[in-house]
Amino acid sequence: MKGKKVLVTGASGFLGLEVALQLCKDGNEVYGLARFRDSAAREQLESAGARIIQKDVHTEKINDLPTDFDYVFSELAMVRNCDTNLEEVYDVNSYFVGRLMEHCHSASGIVLASTGGVYMPGCRAWDESGTISPVGTYAVSKFAGDVLGCFLCDLWQIPTCILRYFYPYGPTGPTQGFIHTYARQIAKGQEIPVNRNYTPRYNPIYIFDCVKHTINSAALCTTPAIVINIGGAEVISQLEMIAIMSQALGIDPKFHEIEEAPLFWLGDISLMKRLLGEPTVSLRDGIKKVVETVSRGCM
Numbered sequence: 001m002k003g004k005k006v007l008v009t010g011a012s013g014f015l016g017l018e019v020a021l022q023l024c025k026d027g028n029e030v031y032g033l034a035r036f037r038d039s040a041a042r043e044q045l046e047s048a049g050a051r052i053i054q055k056d057v058h059t060e061k062i063n064d065l066p067t068d069f070d071y072v073f074s075e076l077a078m079v080r081n082c083d084t085n086l087e088e089v090y091d092v093n094s095y096f097v098g099r100l101m102e103h104c105h106s107a108s109g110i111v112l113a114s115t116g117g118v119y120m121p122g123c124r125a126w127d128e129s130g131t132i133s134p135v136g137t138y139a140v141s142k143f144a145g146d147v148l149g150c151f152l153c154d155l156w157q158i159p160t161c162i163l164r165y166f167y168p169y170g171p172t173g174p175t176q177g178f179i180h181t182y183a184r185q186i187a188k189g190q191e192i193p194v195n196r197n198y199t200p201r202y203n204p205i206y207i208f209d210c211v212k213h214t215i216n217s218a219a220l221c222t223t224p225a226i227v228i229n230i231g232g233a234e235v236i237s238q239l240e241m242i243a244i245m246s247q248a249l250g251i252d253p254k255f256h257e258i259e260e261a262p263l264f265w266l267g268d269i270s271l272m273k274r275l276l277g278e279p280t281v282s283l284r285d286g287i288k289k290v291v292e293t294v295s296r297g298c299m
C-alpha cells in the first residue's frame with residue numbers, strides 16, 4: 001500500500017504502532033489516533049511523519065476527523081481491567097466499531113482487529129467457522145464488535161476485513177506479548193505459574209509477519225465482511241517455549257505450581273496462508289530476537 005490516506009486507531013499500542021510506522025515507511029499519509037499516554041510512541045510516529053490525533057474515544061467524539069480516508073486499520077482495544085469497567089470496555093471494543101464505520105463509510109476498506117479468543121478454548125485449532133464461545137469480558141466485547149462490523153458492512157456496503165489474532169509478539173513496544181513476559185520473568189529469576197498436568201499450546205506470530213499480513217489484508221476487504229485468522233505456522237507448548245528461552249538466556253526457569261488449568265486458543269491459519277502467505281519468521285528465530293532484547297535490558 002502506497003500513497004494512500006490512512007487512519008490507524010490504537011496507534012500507540014503494540015500492533016497499532018508498528019502498523020502505523022510501516023505505513024509511514026511505505027509512503028502513505030498516516031493519521032494515528034490514540035490516547036497517547038506513552039509519549040515515546042507519539043514521538044516515534046511524529047518522527048515518521050504521521051499526523052497525531054490524541055483522543056479518548058470513550059469520552060470524546062470523532063466527528064472532527066477527516067472523512068476521506070482511503071483505508072482504516074482499527075487496532076484500538078481496551079484489554080486491561082475489562083471486568084471492572086464494563087461500560088467503558090463495551091463502548092471501546094464494541095460500540096466504537098459502529099461510530100468508526102459510520103464516520104469512515106466512504107473508505108475503500110476497513111480492517112477491524114479482533115481476537116482468536118472469540119472461539120471456544122481448548123486443544124482444537126479453529127478455522128474461521130469454528131465454534132464461538134468467548135470467555136471473559138474482553139473476548140465477549142470483541143466478538144460484539146465483530147458482529148456489529150459485519151452488520152454495518154452489509155448495511156452500508158463498506159468493504160471490511162476482520163482479523164482474529166493469535167498471540168502477536170515481538171521484542172519492543174508498549175506491550176510485547178506473553179513471550180516477552182516469560183523471557184523477562186526468567187531473566188529476573190521470577191516464578192512462572194504452570195500447571196504441569198495441563199500444558200497450554202500456542203501458535204504465536206512474530207510482529208513483522210503480523211504487521212505485513214495486517215496491511216496486506218486491506219486489499220481483501222469485501223462485502224460481506226471476510227474473517228481471517230492471523231497466527232503463526234508453528235504450534236508450541238508453554239513448557240517448550242520456556243525451555244527455549246531459558247536455554248538462550250542461560251538461566252534455569254523457576255516455576256510456581258498452580259491448580260487451575262490455563263485457557264488457550266489455537267488458530268487454523270489455512271485461509272491466511274492461502275490469501276496472505278506463510279509467516280517468514282520462524283518461532284525459534286522470533287523467540288531469539290525477544291531474548292536478545294530482554295538480555296540487553298537486564299544487563
